[in-house]
Amino acid sequence: MDAKDWLLLRILEEDSAQELREVADLAGLSEAEVEDRVRTMEDEGIIRGYCASIDWEKAGEGVAAATVNLKVNPERDVGYDRIAARIARFPQVSSLRLISGEYDFELRVTGRNIQEITRFVSEQIAPMEQIRETATILVMKTYKESGRILYDRKEGERLPFSF
Template sequence: MDEKDREILRVLESDSRVGAEDLGTMLSLSPSEVQARIGTLEKAGVLRKYTAIIDWKKAGEDGVVALVELKVSPEREFGYDRIADRIARFPEVKSLRLVTGTYDFQVIVTGRTMQEIAEFVSGQIASLENIKETVTHIVMKTYKEHGCELQRSEGLERLPYSF
């Protein structure tokens, strides 16, 4: 992978709708060369998915998002990988990361209600072998998602602070 490939990835990460012609113009490449590079990146598994960022609240579907922290006992010979594979298969799990700190995994989970999230975490996640502890944080409001601002307070200024 060269710098042109990385630049294609940066542009697509910012806006996956940019076409080969526009990418070619930006990077001094022909549209066919851009398409060939993108095809190679897709086949190599570097470029994994094209997606849209949706403000579900504005779309009339106000679900619940939770950040779940998991403390686990790693498996001998497999470490965290097999545990992560099991957790990642649940459709409620939108993101799963191995992290440093007090907890081992950070999981982003979605559901229709807080009760649905609670039942999923207690019934499906916490009951897995090797899960020692869970902490669930319910997202109250999302201001920015994947680099896209969803909520911006227009004209809101910080009030002066004085004694």
């Protein structure tokens, strides 16, 4: 993968719904080159799919989110993989990462409200045999996600400067 592919991936990651012409202009490539490179990266599994960034509040659906950190007892011969595969199957889990530090896993969990999230963690996640400890951190507001700024800013508006 060269620098143009890397740039192309960053452009698509920010907004994969852009017109092909816009992507080509931003990447400094022809439309045909963009099509070929994207197709190759899709075939090789580098690009695994495309998704929409949704403002659930504007859609009229309240969504609560939390980060759930887990301490886990890894299993002999498979380490963390089996418990990760089990946790990843829950539709409430939108992301799952093996992390370093005090905890082993970091989950992003969503639900219609805080009670739904706490019920999910206490009834589905915490009782698993390999789970030693959970720490749930409620997301109060998201400002940026997947490289995309999620708040509206007026044209030319400057952010306050602070020390």
